[in-house]
Amino acid sequence: MLLALLRFFRGTVEFQVTGKYVERFLNLAARARIPIWDGQREADSFRGCTLLSRQKELMELAQRVQVSWQLLQVFGSERLRRRYGRRLGLLCSGGALALLLLLSQGMVWEVRILGNETVPSQQVLALAQSLGLKPGVWKKSLDVNLLADQITRQLEPVSWVGINLLGTVAEIEMVERVLPPELLDEEQPCNVVAGRAGLLTKLQVYDGKTEAKVGETVQQGSLLAAGIWSDKLGRTHYGHARAEAVVEFSEERLISVPLAYESPVPCGPHRNSRRILLGKLSLPLSFGRVPNAAGFSSRLGLVEQGLYTQAEQQWYYSVRNVPLKVFGVSLPLAIQTQQYIPCQLQEVFRSEEAAKSLALSRLEQEISALERQEIDVLSRELQGKVEDGAFVLRAKLHCSQEVAKQQPIVLEEQAP
Amino acid sequence: MVQREENPCLRELLKPQAHLEFDANRQVLIEDCLGILEYSPELVRVNAGDYILRFSGRDLQLSTMTQDGLLLRGHIDRLEFLY
Numbered sequence: 001m002l003l004a005l006l007r008f009f010r011g012t013v014e015f016q017v018t019g020k021y022v023e024r025f026l027n028l029a030a031r032a033r034i035p036i037w038d039g040q041r042e043a044d045s046f047r048g049c050t051l052l053s054r055q056k057e058l059m060e061l062a063q064r065v066q067v068s069w070q071l072l073q074v075f076g077s078e079r080l081r082r083r084y085g086r087r088l089g090l091l092c093s094g095g096a097l098a099l100l101l102l103l104s105q106g107m108v109w110e111v112r113i114l115g116n117e118t119v120p121s122q123q124v125l126a127l128a129q130s131l132g133l134k135p136g137v138w139k140k141s142l143d144v145n146l147l148a149d150q151i152t153r154q155l156e157p158v159s160w161v162g163i164n165l166l167g168t169v170a171e172i173e174m175v176e177r178v179l180p181p182e183l184l185d186e187e188q189p190c191n192v193v194a195g196r197a198g199l200l201t202k203l204q205v206y207d208g209k210t211e212a213k214v215g216e217t218v219q220q221g222s223l224l225a226a227g228i229w230s231d232k233l234g235r236t237h238y239g240h241a242r243a244e245a246v247v248e249f250s251e252e253r254l255i256s257v258p259l260a261y262e263s264p265v266p267c268g269p270h271r272n273s274r275r276i277l278l279g280k281l282s283l284p285l286s287f288g289r290v291p292n293a294a295g296f297s298s299r300l301g302l303v304e305q306g307l308y309t310q311a312e313q314q315w316y317y318s319v320r321n322v323p324l325k326v327f328g329v330s331l332p333l334a335i336q337t338q339q340y341i342p343c344q345l346q347e348v349f350r351s352e353e354a355a356k357s358l359a360l361s362r363l364e365q366e367i368s369a370l371e372r373q374e375i376d377v378l379s380r381e382l383q384g385k386v387e388d389g390a391f392v393l394r395a396k397l398h399c400s401q402e403v404a405k406q407q408p409i410v411l412e413e414q415a416p
Numbered sequence: 417m418v419q420r421e422e423n424p425c426l427r428e429l430l431k432p433q434a435h436l437e438f439d440a441n442r443q444v445l446i447e448d449c450l451g452i453l454e455y456s457p458e459l460v461r462v463n464a465g466d467y468i469l470r471f472s473g474r475d476l477q478l479s480t481m482t483q484d485g486l487l488l489r490g491h492i493d494r495l496e497f498l499y
Contacts, residue, residue: 023453027451027452041455
């Protein structure tokens with residue numbers, strides 16, 4: 001790569017020598033330290049490349065050993081100079097472009113957010129923009145430490161913010177606040193009750209008096225461990241009951257997937273409309289008539305997609321914004337592609353198998369939702385059949401959940 | 417004045433010898449050779465001083481040639497040392 005670059009800048013020529021003494025010519029060239037590469041022998045001729053600056057010497061050698069010299073091509077910077085050297089306009093445009101690129105290196109073209117998990121990137125971007133950090137600002141005009149301080153102060157769930165300027169990219173790196181667990185008020189007497197109904201399969205009381213047994217059915221709010229109890233002498237004790245309890249219960253899910261449904265089916269050629277986005281400016285790149293060229297959001301990626309009706313014709317549309325990049329550097333320009341596909345709503349039929357797999361995937365989604373609520377699905381019983389033009393999946397889920405819930409006891413002197 | 421006699425063994429040892437470096441049968445780098453005697457896509461003969469290196473094969477190309485050595489590319493089927 002480096003060698004190719006050096007050769008490009010020094011300029012290279014491709015030549016051909018023809019005659020009886022090609023080998024002698026090559027030996028003399030080697031002795032004169034003239035580099036030759038990419039050699040190819042064809043009958044009584046030899047084709048190769050050398051540096052432009054050594055071309056004259058090679059020509060003299062060719063003359064000396066009586067082989068005919070033929071210049072085939074000139075490559076590299078010299079060729080460009082020969083071709084475009086006299087075209088002043090092109091040179092000026094190239095120079096202007098180079099200058100623009102050079103100037104653009106002093107600006108921020110992209111703002112990236114790193115490290116956020118709960119804070120939406122759009123919120124951080126909007127805040128940064130209101131504080132002056134946005135694409136198109138001069139890097140020198142930014143006080144990154146002050147900006148980081150301001151963002152930290154204004155974003156509640158963030159504990160630390162750092163801003164790094166890497167080339168034309170401003171990276172806002174953040175660490176979100178980890179809230180400490182709620183402190184238990186050990187002085188406050190409380191009971192432990194069941195958070196939901198079910199069959200109690202585990203009960204471990206750490207503090208307080210046990211009020212339920214494993215194997216019993218408990219209702220939501222049933223007392224599991226009491227924070228008030230009396231001893232053998234009849235004295236009343238107050239305490240902060242703590243316990244761990246697991247109940248098992250069953251849940252039923254009914255998922256119905258229709259075998260016939262209406263779906264948009266393309267009924268004509270699609271139309272594309274492209275626009276160039278520069279900040280709030282949106283310039284059309286194509287002048288073809290499109291059904292709806294209304295202003296869409298300028299945020300990057302897939303902006304919008306869906307169906308809409310215009311003059312009794314339904315269209316499926318999708319709008320996507322792609323940033324323009326030069327040598328991997330994002331420019332503050334984006335290309336918006338609006339695609340419109342004319343379509344008709346038609347009744348589409350799906351097979352029983354397809355409906356079944358769709359129903360199963362929906363069931364998996366529901367199970368995932370349960371798991372997010374810390375409910376373990378221990379087993380499942382599935383039953384599926386076609387009823388009234390739909391595949392109906394009945395699922396009986398056997399679940400377990402940790403249900404111990406502390407409930408403060410309001411004493412008379414504390415009561416309002 | 418004492419004339420120092422040259423030791424023929426030492427001279428033999430110090431004489432540059434051709435150094436060959438193969439990359440399978442697709443490429444060979446020959447250093448310290450004295451030039452090319454014959455060159456065609458099927459046959460290349462190289463002067464290595466005391467002997468001649470005879471490379472035969474297919475599509476033989478002189479990829480690079482300098483005073484220090486040459487790089488030969490192609491399908492090398494055979495190498496002979498001719499004295």
